[in-house]
Amino acid sequence: MNNQSIVEFIRLELITVSETIKTVSQRINNEVAEAIDLIYNSRGKIVVTGMGKTGIIARKIAATLASTGTSAIFLHAAEGIHGDLGMINKDDVIIAISYSGNSSELLSIIPYFKFLKLPIIALTGNVDSNLAKSADIVVNCNVPKDIEPFGLVPTVSTTVTLAIGDAIAVALLKKRDFKINDYALFHPGGTIGKKLLLRVGELMHSGKSNPLVNETLPFKNVIMEMTTKGLGCANVVDDNEKLSGIITDGDLRRLLSKEGDILSLTAREMMKANPKKVTPETLAVEALNLMEKFKITMLPVVNEDDLPVGLLHMHDLIRAGVV
16 A cells, blocks of 8 residues: 555545444444433443453543543452452442444353442344343444454444543533533643643732733833833723733734834724633633634733733743643
């Protein structure tokens, strides 16, 4: 295969996967809704179990559920045979995943779930399998056999199963009215934690570092304040100390390109009125989204009285790892 044929093959594979997911989506029925209600009303945890490559998918689904407000763990079916069934409690709900529905390791632990009278949700490609017959709810994940290599290698089938599992997790997220702040609590570390937990007040330049000029200040004084604070901008306030505008390096460059005596201009004449602004309580990621949307690199930070208490620069977000 040359490079072009490889590219075309990959494109065809992706189209095949997407079309298969679309086909399976049209087959979704009330059994999925029943499964979601069962999980939502559970007093215990959700135990997702599987073997082999399907087990890897099961682990990912459990992780997605756990990170979006549903208490969930992964149980390796083979490890379950050798003692890990001790993690199961009488109020738990089982999600058992096997495309063939006849995995010997998985089927060997089904009797224990039945003994505890635990509800079983099966994600399988074989609705006539032993797993399907043992389950309370069956979600059909079947895909045409001929679209996978040799009709044996799980590629599209595992992707479809993962898509269904993730869709269930998102439906539960919505059913629980799970908010971004809730999500942040489960991701305190790394980039996600920084994006979801950091607030503007922790990053902004405040106090003596906050560049402030009155509307009546002349060009020279404005330049001095901007140079001294080193942020390339200044918040402009009126006589009541409320924010009325912002002056940036870009504004200065545009003024310098015009004819006339710019040295006689005041801050009011130089500023951009009614700038975008945030509060100290604004999430850093929301400030980032605002900057990206309006293609700006700095934001005034105001309190409840519209008094500028700080200034946030894009570089502050970069240094904090939010970008």
